[in-house]
Amino acid sequence: xxxxxxxxxxxxxxxxxxxxxxxxxxxxxxxxxxxxxxxxxxxxxxxxxxxxxxxxxxxxxxxxxxxxxxxxxxxxxxxxxxxxxxxxxxxxxxxxxxxxxxxxxxxxxxxxxxxxxxxxxxxxxxxxxxxxxxxxxxxxxxxxxxxxxxxxxxxxxxxxxxxxxxxxxxxxxxxxxxxxxxxxxxxxxxxxxxxxxxxxxxxxxxxxxxxxxxxxxxxxxxxxxxxxxxxxxxxxxxxxxxxxxxxxxxxxxxxxxxxxxxxxxxxxxxxxxxxxxxxxxxxxxxxxxxxxxxxxxxxxxxxxxxxxxxxxxxxxxxxxxxxxxxxxxxxxxxxxxxxxxxxxxxxxxxxxxxxxxxxxxxxxxxxxxxxxxxxxxxxxxxxxxxxxxxxxxxxxxxxxxxxxxxxxxxxxxxxxxxxxxxxxxxxxxxxxxxxxxxxxxxxxxxxxxxxxxxxxxxxxxxxxxxxxxxxxxxxxxxxxxxxxxxxxxxxxxxxxxxxxxxxxxxxxxxxxxxxxxxx
Amino acid sequence: xxxxxxxxxxxxxxxxxxxxxxxxxxxxxxxxxxxxxxxxxxxxxxxxxxxxxxxxxxxxxxxxxxxxxxxxxxxxxxxxxxxxxxxxxxxxxxxxxxxxxxxxxxxxxxxxxxxxxxxxxxxxxxxxxxxxxxxxxxxxxxxxxxxxxxxxxxxxxxxxxxxxxxxxxxxxxxxxxxxxxxxxxxxxxxxxxxxxxxxxxxxxxxxxxxxxxxxxxxxxxxxxxxxxxxxxxxxxxxxxxxxxx
Numbered sequence: 001x002x003x004x005x006x007x008x009x010x011x012x013x014x015x016x017x018x019x020x021x022x023x024x025x026x027x028x029x030x031x032x033x034x035x036x037x038x039x040x041x042x043x044x045x046x047x048x049x050x051x052x053x054x055x056x057x058x059x060x061x062x063x064x065x066x067x068x069x070x071x072x073x074x075x076x077x078x079x080x081x082x083x084x085x086x087x088x089x090x091x092x093x094x095x096x097x098x099x100x101x102x103x104x105x106x107x108x109x110x111x112x113x114x115x116x117x118x119x120x121x122x123x124x125x126x127x128x129x130x131x132x133x134x135x136x137x138x139x140x141x142x143x144x145x146x147x148x149x150x151x152x153x154x155x156x157x158x159x160x161x162x163x164x165x166x167x168x169x170x171x172x173x174x175x176x177x178x179x180x181x182x183x184x185x186x187x188x189x190x191x192x193x194x195x196x197x198x199x200x201x202x203x204x205x206x207x208x209x210x211x212x213x214x215x216x217x218x219x220x221x222x223x224x225x226x227x228x229x230x231x232x233x234x235x236x237x238x239x240x241x242x243x244x245x246x247x248x249x250x251x252x253x254x255x256x257x258x259x260x261x262x263x264x265x266x267x268x269x270x271x272x273x274x275x276x277x278x279x280x281x282x283x284x285x286x287x288x289x290x291x292x293x294x295x296x297x298x299x300x301x302x303x304x305x306x307x308x309x310x311x312x313x314x315x316x317x318x319x320x321x322x323x324x325x326x327x328x329x330x331x332x333x334x335x336x337x338x339x340x341x342x343x344x345x346x347x348x349x350x351x352x353x354x355x356x357x358x359x360x361x362x363x364x365x366x367x368x369x370x371x372x373x374x375x376x377x378x379x380x381x382x383x384x385x386x387x388x389x390x391x392x393x394x395x396x397x398x399x400x401x402x403x404x405x406x407x408x409x410x411x412x413x414x415x416x417x418x419x420x421x422x423x424x425x426x427x428x429x430x431x432x433x434x435x436x437x438x439x440x441x442x443x444x445x446x447x448x449x450x451x452x453x454x455x456x457x458x459x460x461x462x463x464x465x466x467x468x469x470x471x472x473x474x475x476x477x478x479x480x481x482x483x484x485x486x487x488x489x490x491x492x493x494x495x496x497x498x499x500x501x502x503x504x505x506x507x508x509x510x511x512x513x514x515x516x517x518x519x
Numbered sequence: 520x521x522x523x524x525x526x527x528x529x530x531x532x533x534x535x536x537x538x539x540x541x542x543x544x545x546x547x548x549x550x551x552x553x554x555x556x557x558x559x560x561x562x563x564x565x566x567x568x569x570x571x572x573x574x575x576x577x578x579x580x581x582x583x584x585x586x587x588x589x590x591x592x593x594x595x596x597x598x599x600x601x602x603x604x605x606x607x608x609x610x611x612x613x614x615x616x617x618x619x620x621x622x623x624x625x626x627x628x629x630x631x632x633x634x635x636x637x638x639x640x641x642x643x644x645x646x647x648x649x650x651x652x653x654x655x656x657x658x659x660x661x662x663x664x665x666x667x668x669x670x671x672x673x674x675x676x677x678x679x680x681x682x683x684x685x686x687x688x689x690x691x692x693x694x695x696x697x698x699x700x701x702x703x704x705x706x707x708x709x710x711x712x713x714x715x716x717x718x719x720x721x722x723x724x725x726x727x728x729x730x731x732x733x734x735x736x737x738x739x740x741x742x743x744x745x746x747x748x749x750x751x752x753x754x755x756x757x758x759x760x761x762x763x764x
Contacts, residue, residue, distance in 0.1 A: 055719065111640070111657035125722050125724055127726050375683075404680055408681075437704075
């Protein structure tokens with residue numbers, strides 16, 4: 001490794017204790033100060049494991065068997081996967097290498113009452129004196145645009161704010177390296193821009209920034225180097241220009257940028273249309289919203305969603321999230337609802353199956369008002385894909401997850417058939433015994449989708465379905481949505497991914513200021 | 520003016536010790552009244568009441584049953600059912616004990632409902648209490664809301680997949696059976712992730728710690744704490760001496 005390498009790894013193999021097969025093998029890489037590196041790989045390629053290993057979140061020994069070496073600022077540690085291997089002190093390692101996990105909230109201590117204290121948590125543990133701590137918090141807050149939020153409780157932040165706080169926690173001790181796992185997932189265009197602007201000052205300060213991603217985002221085109229991780233091993237490395245020039249080097253599972261899809265959405269539409277005799281004109285709407293309004297009550301208005309919906313201003317009474325929303329949805333129709341982060345898209349979607357009830361107005365499914373029916377009954381007609389797959393998955397295996405509730409409704413043999421078919425539709429047939437929590441993010445998303453598909457509902461309500469999906473996952477989703485619509489289901493999807501929305505939807509609506517309007 | 524959390528703790532603790540040691544009904548009643556007044560002044564009375572009832576009602580009832588019915592030294596018999604005799608001495612003893620216990624419990628409850636947990640954690644670590652202890656203390660107070668929100672999410676996920684939960688406590692209890700296992704597994708999983716994050720942020724380090732939060736500790740409060748602790752110790756000593764003579 002070169003002399004100015006700040007962090008390097010020569011991983012011959014890395015395996016978890018309970019598995020024989022290595023998760024990573026023959027991964028040799030190094031990072032220099034002030035450079036931006038993207039490690040690209042499809043879902044399940046070992047990116048997260050590599051990131052955690054490099055950041056000391058998965059220390060060799062307790063975390064797994066490493067054969068190879070890790071080097072940090074000139075010190076190289078050799079590992080043989082044996083008991084007398086050197087031990088990494090996560091605290092000392094963490095001061096030099098910051099890590100932002102895919103689920104940003106996982107970095108929070110959860111016991112600090114305000115953002116400023118959460119930022120300072122690492123410094124407190126290192127025994128930094130208070131004036132230095134105050135200065136560091138101030139500096140980090142300026143860098144990440146958190147100054148107006150320092151006195152807020154971390155639970156009340158929106159998704160984008162939370163990610164900035166997580167980055168703040170990782171960089172406050174000015175580490176030499178910052179590793180971020182899928183930082184762009186779940187951010188809208190404005191959030192992505194914000195994150196991109198943060199990188200400049202960090203790189204100028206000399207921090208080596210490493211981004212693990214399953215999508216080629218526009219920001220990553222500015223990287224010094226791309227490395228491709230596939231099946232746990234490095235398959236290619238070079239400048240973005242070199243790798244873009246030979247597309248064969250990027251596995252199909254890596255999503256090409258949003259920009260790319262903008263260019264191709266017209267082909268998508270050409271393939272899509274004409275649909276087999278659009279049933280919309282003939283039949284009655286399967287779902288209707290009439291003048292639906294919704295506001296969080298005082299207590300709930302203190303919650304994260306409501307604050308997010310106001311763009312951060314809290315404490316001004318009950319917050320109106322939806323106002324006079326009207327919508328008619330015909331069988332076989334695909335409607336996409338877009339809007340910025342925090343516009344109330346998820347709130348809108350949760351009204352379709354009754355998880356939230358309108359403060360005024362009605363929701364009708366098959367022409368029937370659902371206001372007095374329990375969610376569990378409405379769910380037979382309206383299948384909801386939650387925004388966060390981890391909020392939707394609760395069972396021990398993928399198959400049990402999909403089958404939950406099917407036996408009671410359809411009987412054993414039908415339930416088994418539907419479970420098998422839904423898992424096959426999302427490409428998870430081989431993983432039916434896997435624990436949902438151990439699946440990579442993209443497959444968790446697909447599994448959550450399978451739980452919805454298995455019930456073949458008349459309405460599919462999908463909350464940010466493209467988030468966390470890799471390229472293969474996106475094609476599976478796309479096929480599932482089109483097939484469901486072709487079979488007569490109505491699909492409502494809310495997304496901040498406008499290019500995808502354009503490519504798939506018959507109608508495009510936008511939710512802004514609580515109102516639904518054509519885009 | 521806000522007291523240092525350790526001062527409030529010392530005040531609540533010594534009040535509890537002194538009323539217990541004194542075993543003097545007017546003092547116990549005065550402390551109960553003062554505690555209720557303080558809670559009302561601090562605006563915590565309505566939250567405090569159910570907690571106090573949950574602890575004190577069963578305890579006071581059992582005291583009444585135990586001493587009211589079975590008090591060997593009782594002379595003035597008010598009623599008799601087999602071995603059980605209600606005596607006026609027994610009743611007054613039970614009332615005294617109940618008032619004493621209520622005073623001690625209320626003093627501590629008023630403290631725990633009014634203290635700012637972040638302040639207490641910061642104050643404890645400033646006094647050299649180990650960070651892990653402070654963390655456990657803070658987590659016990661953030662755990663319940665965290666569990667409630669997890670449970671709510673699991674319930675929503677199950678309802679969205681056709682689980683019909685009717686109104687009423689029995690239906691909810693039946694539904695909880697389906698949510699218990701997922702709840703435990705998600706909490707365990709969370710703990711594992713959190714542990715890696717805490718380690719990387721230096722939580723496990725054994726060196727000295729500092730605190731970002733400033734909790735002013737005025738010299739007179741330090742004096743007051745010493746006085747309060749001495750008073751509590753004196754009350755206990757007096758009680759022991761009295762019992763010895």
